[in-house]
Amino acid sequence: MNSCPAVTIMLSDAWLIARKDLKLEIRSRVALNQVIPFALLVLVLFAFALDPDRGLLEKATPGLYWIAVLFSGLLAMQRSFAVEAADGVTDALRLSGLTPSGIYLGKTLSVAVQLLVLEVLLGVGVAVLYGTSITGWLLLLATIVVATAAISTAGTLFGVVAAGLRVRETLLPLLLLPVLAPVLIGSTRAFEAALSGTPSEGWPWVGLMSVFAAVYVVAGIFGFGPLMEES
Amino acid sequence: MTTETVGSVEASDSGPTSTGSRTTMILGIITLISLGVLVLFGLILSPADANQGEAVRIMYVHVPSATLSYVGCFLTAIGSVVYLWRKSRWWELVAYAGAEVAALFTALTLATGMLWGRPTWGVFWVWDARLTSEAMLMLLLLGYLAVRRLAADYEVRAKRAAIVGLLLVPNVFIVRQSVQWWRTLHQTPTLSLSGAEIQGLMLFSLFTGFVSITLVFIWMVIHRFRVAWLEEQVDAEGLDTAIAERRAEGLVS
Numbered sequence: 001m002n003s004c005p006a007v008t009i010m011l012s013d014a015w016l017i018a019r020k021d022l023k024l025e026i027r028s029r030v031a032l033n034q035v036i037p038f039a040l041l042v043l044v045l046f047a048f049a050l051d052p053d054r055g056l057l058e059k060a061t062p063g064l065y066w067i068a069v070l071f072s073g074l075l076a077m078q079r080s081f082a083v084e085a086a087d088g089v090t091d092a093l094r095l096s097g098l099t100p101s102g103i104y105l106g107k108t109l110s111v112a113v114q115l116l117v118l119e120v121l122l123g124v125g126v127a128v129l130y131g132t133s134i135t136g137w138l139l140l141l142a143t144i145v146v147a148t149a150a151i152s153t154a155g156t157l158f159g160v161v162a163a164g165l166r167v168r169e170t171l172l173p174l175l176l177l178p179v180l181a182p183v184l185i186g187s188t189r190a191f192e193a194a195l196s197g198t199p200s201e202g203w204p205w206v207g208l209m210s211v212f213a214a215v216y217v218v219a220g221i222f223g224f225g226p227l228m229e230e231s
Numbered sequence: 232m233t234t235e236t237v238g239s240v241e242a243s244d245s246g247p248t249s250t251g252s253r254t255t256m257i258l259g260i261i262t263l264i265s266l267g268v269l270v271l272f273g274l275i276l277s278p279a280d281a282n283q284g285e286a287v288r289i290m291y292v293h294v295p296s297a298t299l300s301y302v303g304c305f306l307t308a309i310g311s312v313v314y315l316w317r318k319s320r321w322w323e324l325v326a327y328a329g330a331e332v333a334a335l336f337t338a339l340t341l342a343t344g345m346l347w348g349r350p351t352w353g354v355f356w357v358w359d360a361r362l363t364s365e366a367m368l369m370l371l372l373l374g375y376l377a378v379r380r381l382a383a384d385y386e387v388r389a390k391r392a393a394i395v396g397l398l399l400v401p402n403v404f405i406v407r408q409s410v411q412w413w414r415t416l417h418q419t420p421t422l423s424l425s426g427a428e429i430q431g432l433m434l435f436s437l438f439t440g441f442v443s444i445t446l447v448f449i450w451m452v453i454h455r456f457r458v459a460w461l462e463e464q465v466d467a468e469g470l471d472t473a474i475a476e477r478r479a480e481g482l483v484s
Contacts (some may be wrong), residue, residue, distance in 0.1 A: 101420060159394060161378065175374040175378070177370075178367050178370035179371070179402055211405075215405070
């Protein structure tokens with residue numbers, strides 16, 4: 001794989017950008033102090049809305065879990081581009097000579113890492129707060145990995161579509177959430193299959209989400225350059 | 232920044248100079264006549280269905296508009312590809328016109344479908360694969376139009392809209408596929424041409440519907456394109472005049 005120099009450069013650029021973004025998140029603690037509390041808040045709000053005593057929460061756990069991931073993930077994605085908007089960093093990034101596809105992959109990676117942390121915490125949250133008993137670990141983990149890839153690849157691509165515009169906070173959800181609908185369906189169904197003890201029904205959904213992620217990785221690698229040129 | 236792009240337009244592309252022309256006027260007249268024929272066959276001559284009753288007449292508009300909403304999306308995707316490839320302003324506007332008309336036809340499909348669903352299923356909305364994927368298509372188109380109408384530079388707006396427009400087709404495909412297996416609420420396909428229940432006058436009425444709705448679609452896309460094109464010309468001209476005025480002011484003082 002590393003025989004092609006362009007690929008090597010792209011991957012090392014991606015690694016640089018991902019490390020930069022994650023370091024930024026660790027130091028600024030916005031994800032820790034705002035995004036994660038927001039995600040937990042969503043879980044608690046669902047409990048208020050659906051009356052914990054009726055057993056609805058446990059039944060609806062997969063759907064509620066992934067809605068919470070999507071909503072709080074949106075914040076992480078918006079932030080991923082908001083940090084570039086200030087002080088003309090976008091121009092600096094363009095002048096840096098990093099390959100656009102590398103920047104795309106790096107941003108995707110850093111968003112994916114943040115989403116994974118968020119998902120683990122939310123998983124603990126639903127287990128504790130909703131009393132959901134966790135079964136089918138392998139399928140759950142595979143779903144989380146693939147769905148995270150799908151959400152972050154599409155999210156980063158649409159993130160740059162909305163980046164640098166005055167209306168970006170309102171535009172990104174409008175663009176991204178319909179696009180992510182199949183991922184929401186797939187991940188919810190896979191979780192339902194895992195939690196109900198019939199994992200074989202869940203694996204086709206994991207496959208679907210892998211296809212989705214692959215489509216967006218390709219679209220992102222080729223589309224990010226033109227989009228970055230004038231953001 | 233805008234002036235550069237504006238200046239290159241007139242040199243590279245030649246476009247319409249008005250919204251109407253002889254050909255489209257004839258097309259419009261044919262469209263009106265075909266709509267009259269559709270009303271005649273759809274509402275008067277064709278019989279009511281044994282199961283669905285009078286509501287079946289909605290199908291003559293509903294099925295063609297659903298098909299054309301997909302055609303509109305493909306038009307947008309094609310226009311977006313050519314824009315990204317050749318930087319052709321003409322095709323960018325074709326994509327825009329296609330998306331706007333597609334959004335209209337998607338809305339029409341949803342509205343007529345709901346009107347049909349109420350008497351037939353007893354409810355306006357069912358979480359059926361087709362309904363859901365069409366609704367998602369509507370939302371995706373609204374997203375495209377939102378990007379296209381951004382208050383930003385032409386280049387920024389057009390390029391971003393083109394990427395979104397390009398992604399419309401795989402999205403439509405993925406959404407359609409993913410909801411196909413969704414839940415067991417799935418209704419049996421109600422409207423299909425292969426069904427033996429559509430025969431004779433009903434089949435002919437549906438055919439008339441396809442012809443006339445397609446004509447409406449073509450007429451609308453052409454005119455939407457022309458209006459959009461002329462709008463851009465007016466903008467460009469307005470800008471040129473403003474710049475000339477400023478220059479003149481500068482020379483005087």
